[in-house]
Amino acid sequence: MSNDAPINLNDFIRDVQDFPKPGITFKDITPLLLSSPAFEECINQMAEKVSDLEIDVIAAAEARGFLFAAPLALKLGIGMVPIRKPGKLPHDKHSYSYELEYGTDTLEMHVDGISKGQNVLIVDDLLATGGTVEACCRMIEKCEANITGCLFLIHLAFLDGAKKLDPYPVISLLDY
Ligand SMILES: O=P(O)(O)OC[C@H]1O[C@H](OP(=O)(O)OP(=O)(O)O)[C@H](O)[C@@H]1O
Numbered sequence: 001m002s003n004d005a006p007i008n009l010n011d012f013i014r015d016v017q018d019f020p021k022p023g024i025t026f027k028d029i030t031p032l033l034l035s036s037p038a039f040e041e042c043i044n045q046m047a048e049k050v051s052d053l054e055i056d057v058i059a060a061a062e063a064r065g066f067l068f069a070a071p072l073a074l075k076l077g078i079g080m081v082p083i084r085k086p087g088k089l090p091h092d093k094h095s096y097s098y099e100l101e102y103g104t105d106t107l108e109m110h111v112d113g114i115s116k117g118q119n120v121l122i123v124d125d126l127l128a129t130g131g132t133v134e135a136c137c138r139m140i141e142k143c144e145a146n147i148t149g150c151l152f153l154i155h156l157a158f159l160d161g162a163k164k165l166d167p168y169p170v171i172s173l174l175d176y
């Protein structure tokens with residue numbers, strides 16, 4: 001029998017007040033990334049949460065989304081599509097501009113990253129206003145693929161971002 005205490009992922013998220021702007025409480029995931037057991041527990045919990053979904057490929061937005069999407073894709077034995085900030089991808093692209101909790105941004109993905117009819121899971125570290133993952137959804141819809149769910153480590157439910165992702169299921173490990 002193991003004597004290890006169960007890991008509470010919440011203990012590895014640090015609140016930083018007024019970053020990057022006054023009034024924002026920033027959810028800092030770097031303590032979780034520093035702990036191999038907590039990071040592994042996070043990826044295991046993510047895999048468990050989506051175990052009933054049909055998933056052919058994972059899509060994730062730069063940069064923090066990549067940190068969770070890549071190990072999850074490896075664990076599930078599937079590929080991953082990077083959705084990147086402008087000017088980073090070399091091939092033909094879809095592009096979408098959106099609003100953040102603290103600014104605006106544009107994302108791009110390769111037009112051939114996801115094929116028509118594929119089942120796609122979108123992964124990100126955090127759902128705030130929903131603008132980032134909504135942009136991912138709009139570009140994946142252009143590929144005529146099916147979005148089977150949107151998976152997050154953290155969901156800031158008070159910001160109502162899930163509404164922007166309707167009708168796609170929002171799945172999260174930690175809700176605030
Ligand atoms: O739901 P939203 O309001 O769109 O906010 C959530 C997004 O904001 C953060 O990314 P950010 O754009 O700060 O970039 P980063 O991943 O490069 O740090 C976070 O990683 C999510 O992708």
Ligand SMILES: Nc1ncnc2[nH]cnc12
Pocket residue numbers: 024025026027028101102126128129
């Ligand atoms: N409050 C927040 N903490 C961390 N990342 C974010 N991205 C958007 N809002 C955020």
